[in-house]
Amino acid sequence: MNTNAKKLLIIGLVWPEPGSSAAGTRMIQLVDLFLAKGYQITFASAAAKSEFSYDFSKTSVVEQGIKLNDGSFNAFLKELKPDIVLFDRFMVEEQYGWRVQEECPHALRILDTEDLHSLRSARQQSSKKKQVIDLFSDTAKREIASILRCDLSLIISEVEMDILKAQFKIDHSLIYYLPFLENEISPQNIEKWVPYEDRKDFIFIGNFLHEPNWDTVQVLKTKIWPLLRKKLPDAVLNIYGAYPSQKVLQLNNKTEKFLIKGRAADAKEIISKHRILLAPIQFGAGVKGKFIDAMQTGTPSVTTTIGAEAMKGELDWNGSIEDNPELFVEAAAKLYQNKNAWQTAQQNGVKIINERYAVKYFADQFIKELETLASNLITHRQNNFFGQVLNHHTAQSTKYMSLWIEEKNRNSL
Numbered sequence: 001m002n003t004n005a006k007k008l009l010i011i012g013l014v015w016p017e018p019g020s021s022a023a024g025t026r027m028i029q030l031v032d033l034f035l036a037k038g039y040q041i042t043f044a045s046a047a048a049k050s051e052f053s054y055d056f057s058k059t060s061v062v063e064q065g066i067k068l069n070d071g072s073f074n075a076f077l078k079e080l081k082p083d084i085v086l087f088d089r090f091m092v093e094e095q096y097g098w099r100v101q102e103e104c105p106h107a108l109r110i111l112d113t114e115d116l117h118s119l120r121s122a123r124q125q126s127s128k129k130k131q132v133i134d135l136f137s138d139t140a141k142r143e144i145a146s147i148l149r150c151d152l153s154l155i156i157s158e159v160e161m162d163i164l165k166a167q168f169k170i171d172h173s174l175i176y177y178l179p180f181l182e183n184e185i186s187p188q189n190i191e192k193w194v195p196y197e198d199r200k201d202f203i204f205i206g207n208f209l210h211e212p213n214w215d216t217v218q219v220l221k222t223k224i225w226p227l228l229r230k231k232l233p234d235a236v237l238n239i240y241g242a243y244p245s246q247k248v249l250q251l252n253n254k255t256e257k258f259l260i261k262g263r264a265a266d267a268k269e270i271i272s273k274h275r276i277l278l279a280p281i282q283f284g285a286g287v288k289g290k291f292i293d294a295m296q297t298g299t300p301s302v303t304t305t306i307g308a309e310a311m312k313g314e315l316d317w318n319g320s321i322e323d324n325p326e327l328f329v330e331a332a333a334k335l336y337q338n339k340n341a342w343q344t345a346q347q348n349g350v351k352i353i354n355e356r357y358a359v360k361y362f363a364d365q366f367i368k369e370l371e372t373l374a375s376n377l378i379t380h381r382q383n384n385f386f387g388q389v390l391n392h393h394t395a396q397s398t399k400y401m402s403l404w405i406e407e408k409n410r411n412s413l
Contacts (some may be wrong), residue, residue, distance in 0.1 A: 015050070127283040220237065281303060
């Protein structure tokens with residue numbers, strides 16, 4: 001082990017499951033990036049592992065179970081002495097940030113937002129209640145406070161970067177655009193793709209613990225598939241996703257060729273066998289891992305404006321973007337039946353991955369940003385005065401609540 005390597009502590013909300021969610025994939029991409037740059041990584045979480053948790057034993061990453069509201073975490077920090085602490089979502093920073101500040105005041109504190117939870121929540125409320133979106137919720141106050149308390153927050157979407165700057169007046173020095181970090185699609189990759197003639201049927205895929213995915217399946221069931229089946233009576237719609245609840249499973253209907261398949265053992269392999277990915281997403285935030293997987297396997301998709309948000313830049317989508325259900329169905333049917341249009345969409349996906357998500361465009365620049373930040377940390381924090389104020393007050397309130405819970409737990413033993 002390189003004793004001079006910088007120490008990175010990642011505090012996970014959960015143990016990552018890249019096979020279950022885009023959030024899990026994102027976290028492993030970050031781990032791989034830091035490993036490639038020679039960092040010594042410890043991944044810690046208070047969550048229970050599942051059979052689908054990523055196997056870190058094949059890497060040099062050290063795993064550490066931790067407890068909520070427990071002084072043992074402070075002792076762990078004192079011993080580890082990390083150079084960088086990365087919080088997996090703002091709820092984790094709320095829980096552990098004050099302890100990191102107390103024990104490792106000189107450690108660089110990074111927040112990986114995954115997506116803006118407050119934006120997703122606000123859009124969900126707006127969609128459900130048919131009201132104008134209200135960004136300034138209590139969740140937003142918590143999330144923005146977390147961003148201000150950290151030295152740098154990683155933002156996966158350019159749209160979210162703009163919202164943070166324009167709506168919440170977050171200084172550009174506190175946020176950093178870092179999208180999915182993908183391998184480029186090479187001609188050799190393309191040669192291995194399943195051709196148009198050997199593919200059939202439609203697919204949707206998404207973790208059902210994620211509310212936008214459950215809502216999307218309901219839209220497919222009630223608005224999209226009844227119309228699309230009339231145009232393509234021989235086609236099947238296969239619904240895949242981890243953690244399907246009973247209400248999801250009950251939508252399975254062989255007569256309608258609307259099939260709930262559950263968890264995909266290998267998402268990319270499953271997607272690659274289908275002709276088109278359907279995702280009429282009504283609300284959400286961040287960028288969608290299902291479309292990255294589709295593009296990586298040469299699978300065109302039909303989605304909504306919110307589904308494709310921030311993903312393609314000025315490039316053409318790898319399929320169609322339609323918000324109206326009837327136009328959505330028309331686009332899906334045309335793409336399904338038209339080989340030339342399908343192949344053009346496929347090439348659009350290659351362009352999006354290679355020009356907007358290739359890891360080579362982001363890895364070195366990101367590490368350089370962290371090194372610059374670390375060498376100017378005192379000045380950086382002085383310039384973030386509101387962050388200092390929040391760290392002062394929030395640390396006190398969160399600290400004493402946590403210590404009260406810790407004492408209560410101790411007395412109950």
